[in-house]
Amino acid sequence: MLSINPSELGERENYKFLTGSIIPRPVAIVTSLSEEGILNAAPFSYFNVVSSNPPLISISVQRKNGQMKDTSRNVITRGEFVVHISDETYSKKMNITAKNLPSNESEVEDAGLTPIESLKINVPGIKEARVRMECVLERAISLGGNEESPSCELLIGKIVQYHIQEDLYAFGRIDALKLKPLSRLAGNFYAKLGDTFELERPQ
Numbered sequence: 268m269l270s271i272n273p274s275e276l277g278e279r280e281n282y283k284f285l286t287g288s289i290i291p292r293p294v295a296i297v298t299s300l301s302e303e304g305i306l307n308a309a310p311f312s313y314f315n316v317v318s319s320n321p322p323l324i325s326i327s328v329q330r331k332n333g334q335m336k337d338t339s340r341n342v343i344t345r346g347e348f349v350v351h352i353s354d355e356t357y358s359k360k361m362n363i364t365a366k367n368l369p370s371n372e373s374e375v376e377d378a379g380l381t382p383i384e385s386l387k388i389n390v391p392g393i394k395e396a397r398v399r400m401e402c403v404l405e406r407a408i409s410l411g412g413n414e415e416s417p418s419c420e421l422l423i424g425k426i427v428q429y430h431i432q433e434d435l436y437a438f439g440r441i442d443a444l445k446l447k448p449l450s451r452l453a454g455n456f457y458a459k460l461g462d463t464f465e466l467e468r469p470q
Contacts, residue, residue: 283453286312291450291458294353296361297326299341300390301370306382307337308364308374308393310353312451313419322426323405324350329419330412337370339407339420346404347388348424351396355447355459360395387427397435397446401428 273281286292292312299307313327328339335343342348353361363378375382381394385401392399402424411418435445443460450458 286451287453290452292452294361294449294451294457295324295326296351296353296364296393296396297338297342298349298351298375298390298392299338300345300347301337301341302344303371305371306373306375306391307341307370308378308380309336309338310361310365311338314350317423324400324402324424324426326350326422326424327410327419328422330417333412333416335420339422342404342422342424343407343420345390347390348402348404348422349385349388349390349392350400350402350424350426351393352398352446353449354397355449356397357395358449358457361449385428392430397432398441399430400424400426401430402426 271284273284276284293314294310294312295314296308296310301307311326311328313329315325317323317325326338328336330336338348357380360378360380364374364380366374366377368374368377375393382391383394385392388401388403390401392401405423405425407423408421409417409419410421431441435442443463446460448460452458
């Protein structure tokens, strides 16, 4: 077996190893509001569940050239954001939100997505998403790099409202086959939900 010391790799090589082996990764589209009221949207695959009591989720937002991205800055400033689950029904528009736009332009508008008001927070969501979660910021932690120049912000959000398309939800469960979620692989590749199987948890 090949054995590699990550400290002997550059950032790009570590990135390729991580994103090529930790797969598939769920993709969240996060909307946030700038101080000027611009609705920002961006996809993130460094995303997962943290806790169910209370419901907490995490988004890791990598910095670019040492600078916070709009999502981190907006979420930390306003303390609110909306997380949407990416699925096959709007995958092309989801991908457009990854474009590097100036802070005064909206990725939601650029991608032709439809803003929809939230119930408990001031940040709008995206209507096309069939699952979305209104979140308030529980904690923001700067990590990586060094103390003067971190490499990312880990955003922990507490979910205060769920929204789900009715035909996806029955008997307290989400129908994964109907949801058709997307997952991120390495490079420009994504995956659909493939074959599923069940393993009973041992007692």
